[in-house]
Amino acid sequence: MSFTNTIIPRSVEWKETYIRLLDQQKLPAVTEYIKLESVRDVWEAIKALKVRGAPAIGITAAFGLALAAKQYETENLDEFHSQLTRDHDYLASSRPTAVNLFWALGRLVKSVQGAVSVNEAKTNLLHEAIQIQVEDEATCRRIGENALPLFKDGDSVMTICNAGSIATARYGTALAPFYLAKEKNIHLSVYACETRPVLQGARLTTWELMQADVDVTLITDNMAAHTIFSKGISAIIVGADRIAANGDTANKIGTYNLALLAGAFQIPFYVAAPLSTFDPETKSGADIPIEERDSKEITHFGGQQIAPDHVKVFNPAFDVTPHHLIKGIITEKGVLSGDYQSEIQRVFKGEA
């Protein structure tokens, strides 16, 4: 079965007067699409994780800024740029960790530099947003192609959160090799950590992989060590939200745990990410802002209170895996390994 049969729906689509969004908070029970008709709708959708995943956040924010600009009434270019800056900054405030958000918004702002009319600027913004989505789909497929040789037929591989098709334009990053393996009749078994508290693994990764008829088993996060031991997990592959200049990687909370377990069990720990998730301006993991989310994500489960009133809560949405725990960072340009600082510099100089 070819994944290109569009088995998995697109999470984000431009529809001229609105953005059509797959509401990822409703999955897997309900497949519902919502209309984002304003920059506020887009901000709220990103904040509430109705769309999530670094590349998908960047794509949605890009279409959000293009949609906002399309609604400006001014024909004055200075006023246009002033309103664009306001909405750029507003969208950039939706979530702090995934660098794709800022990277995509920055590409759009750059696309209007030199525009001689408001109309030309509006056209450039939309073309750039479309280009970001088109590029990301091709990038993710290449990540899958570069990742697949790292596994062999019959391997069992663990992952966390959802770095799948709906977290990107298509294919995903960490999940991309599983879709390509399916196309090539290579059998890989995936063990998906449920990923408390928002359950992207239980709700989204299993949902995606089952639709593509990829072998997937759901485990709770605290089962990871026993599963690696008892099921002979051969490798771990995860996505990323921001990769610092030295290779330190921010990803969903619980990723660091898996990296430590990979070291203890002496199995490879891979990060799969596009170059758009690298942030050479961030020197190390210590400099990556870690989003902290509402305590209700932890004190409530399925709408039921599961912890006492007024309990203290710490709810970081991400953690940082130090680069020395990462066997390889799989990108569209190939697999980076060893001295990540110089590898990343080499790739960003276009030497790859």
Ligand SMILES: CSC[C@H]1O[C@H](OP(=O)(O)O)[C@H](O)[C@@H]1O
């Ligand atoms: C392909 S990037 C996916 C990345 O984003 C997720 O975070 P969130 O669901 O909060 O947006 C998680 O860190 C995934 O690895």
